[in-house]
Amino acid sequence: MDLNTVTEVARPRRRADVPAWRAGDAWLAGGTWLFSEPQPGIGRLIDIAELGWPALQISEQGLRMAATCRIAELDAATFASAWIATPLFNQCCRSFLASFKIWNMATVGGNVCMALPAGPMIALTVALEGMCTIWTPDGNKRRIAIKDFVLAPQRNALKPGELLRAIDLPASALRRRTAFRQISLSPLGRSAALLIGTRDPERGAFTITITAATPRPVQLAFADMPASAALGERIEAAIPIGQYYNDVHGSPAWRRHMTLHFAEQIRCELAGENPA
Ligand SMILES: Cc1cc2nc3c(=O)[nH]c(=O)nc-3n(C[C@H](O)[C@H](O)[C@H](O)COP(=O)(O)OP(=O)(O)OC[C@H]3O[C@@H](n4cnc5c(N)ncnc54)[C@H](O)[C@@H]3O)c2cc1C
Numbered sequence: 060m061d062l063n064t065v066t067e068v069a070r071p072r073r074r075a076d077v078p079a080w081r082a083g084d085a086w087l088a089g090g091t092w093l094f095s096e097p098q099p100g101i102g103r104l105i106d107i108a109e110l111g112w113p114a115l116q117i118s119e120q121g122l123r124m125a126a127t128c129r130i131a132e133l134d135a136a137t138f139a140s141a142w143i144a145t146p147l148f149n150q151c152c153r154s155f156l157a158s159f160k161i162w163n164m165a166t167v168g169g170n171v172c173m174a175l176p177a178g179p180m181i182a183l184t185v186a187l188e189g190m191c192t193i194w195t196p197d198g199n200k201r202r203i204a205i206k207d208f209v210l211a212p213q214r215n216a217l218k219p220g221e222l223l224r225a226i227d228l229p230a231s232a233l234r235r236r237t238a239f240r241q242i243s244l245s246p247l248g249r250s251a252a253l254l255i256g257t258r259d260p261e262r263g264a265f266t267i268t269i270t271a272a273t274p275r276p277v278q279l280a281f282a283d284m285p286a287s288a289a290l291g292e293r294i295e296a297a298i299p300i301g302q303y304y305n306d307v308h309g310s311p312a313w314r315r316h317m318t319l320h321f322a323e324q325i326r327c328e329l330a331g332e333n334p335a
Contacts, residue, residue: 126169190203234260265281
């Protein structure tokens with residue numbers, strides 16, 4: 060779509076060249092959402108693609124994903140076998156309601172900043188305990204857990220002029236066992252429920268992350284694997300029926316049903332039990 064209110068595009072190559080933020084500015088990442096609908100309030104785009112951030116950086120501490128890492132780059136990456144959680148990357152990349160054209164342009168940071176309930180990069184990074192690094196307009200940076208970054212559909216924790224720089228996934232989370240479940244109303248539809256379970260292979264701690272069924276991610280942590288009833292009760296207490304998301308991609312009642320059903324499947328998979 061032609062954004063006919065845009066009169067200027069800035070293409071900084073380093074932080075010092077990023078122009079001072081002003082009303083009507085928007086960061087441009089892959090542009091897959093920005094150019095998909097009218098943006099009457101935007102006068103200038105600040106393209107972050109040429110800041111040259113390495114897409115993926117592996118260290119002993121874990122994995123740093125640049126905000127500008129494209130979905131296709133993440134999907135194609137390979138990692139050390141000790142990081143047994145990394146099959147989640149492909150599972151989440153393939154949970155977009157999107158073709159290869161979107162995959163090759165859309166970025167991890169753009170998906171997270173959109174803060175849509177069906178944002179699969181949100182599900183991935185919340186499940187793996189991601190920490191965001193944010194550049195602030197005064198030249199400094201701040202850090203915030205990704206689970207606190209997504210506030211509501213299309214609302215995130217960034218203040219005007221702040222830029223999401225990267226998301227760090229700790230090695231301890233990447234070494235967890237994982238189980239993934241996702242459903243849409245139609246075969247290639249937008250996710251109506253996307254749940255990820257992780258389990259610490261040494262201590263047995265279990266975490267379940269619920270996305271797409273709720274307006275923002277819900278994460279529940281257990282010191283040990285809970286019994287079926289205890290897991291269901293915790294979910295019911297955390298998400299009353301009125302707090303399930305309601306849009307054309309699924310009713311709250313169906314989303315609640317699928318959330319409880321998938322949570323139990325995930326519990327059984329990570330406990331090594333057969334579902335009842
Ligand atoms: C056909 C189609 C299917 C789609 N399917 C899905 C889907 O299934 N799930 C889903 O969640 N989304 C979906 N989207 C929406 C969107 O394409 C994705 O969320 C995508 O990941 C956005 O990434 P982007 O890099 O293209 O962001 P852009 O379009 O460039 O930016 C999106 C927003 O985030 C801001 N932004 C981007 N990067 C940063 C940053 N680093 N710091 C601060 N702000 C930033 C921009 O200013 C803008 O407001 C779809 C879009 C289309 C057109």
